[in-house]
Amino acid sequence: MDIFFITISVLLILAIFVPFLLFNKAGVDFVKAMTQKIDKEAKNNDLTITQQEYWANNFIGLDAEKRKLLFMKFFETETQTIILHLDSVIQCEVIQNVKNIKRNGKRESLLLKVDVKITIVNSTKEQEILNFFDINVTSKEDLEMKRAKKWASIINSFINTDTPKLAV
Template sequence: MNISLLIISIILVTSVFLPFFLIDLSGKTAAGQRKKQFKLAIAKNNLTLSDKEIWGNSFIGIDRNQKKLLFMKVEGADQIDTLIDLSNLRDCKIVTAYRKSKVKNQNELLLLKLDLEIHFIKGRNVESLNFFDFEAPYKEDFELIRAEKWKAIINAHATKLQSPVIAA
């Protein structure tokens, strides 16, 4: 009787905790695969990133020596790599899209989209980097703070490029 009770207890405990363990393991595996993809792209472009950040399915990093910005986003099976040469950078701006909604008789603004737009001195196209999309399956907190941080990093780089060197 004790053996059958022990077997039933083991089966019950395993059936309760095994799904949690497998879900946790699969999440770590997917995150590990994304990090491998990010490292592979960094190596492929021969970059040494001084500042970098990974969140959700996105990655951004800047190589100050080569004046390049790498932005990557994984969407399902697709990976979008954007390598931007910052040598002709004018400035960087945050572009947002909001929708008004009424919650408990109060108007609230709901963030729909958050992009960084990178403008260049010479008539190149504007590059847009998507930091947040309401329709995306992954939601983040503090996306506006993250965008402001990277706007400051990129604009500081633009200021360094545009300021003339004064010889003594």
């Protein structure tokens, strides 16, 4: 009877902790792969990231000396990479898409999307959109609006109207 009880107890403990450990390892492996891709991209573009932020499956980093911004968005099968020369930026603004809904008889705002729109001078692509949040990709909000405003402010601090903008 004791061996049966011990066997059942061990099996229950394993059934609880093994999946937890496997999911934890998968998460650590994804973060490690993401970090390696970021380091590789920075190295390939000769960037020294002086300010950075990770959230969800996103990364944004700044090389203040070279005045370049690195934005990466990680998907299951691909990685979107955007490198911006801040000397060519003439405007930066936060764009949010909000839907008003009624929940439990109360009106609420549901955040659908948060983007940072960057206008570039003398470029084949006049605008670059950095997507900070999209409810269709992830439904969990994690201070994306605050983060987008922070980075728009950082980008705007590099905009100097006294000097001509360079074409990239």
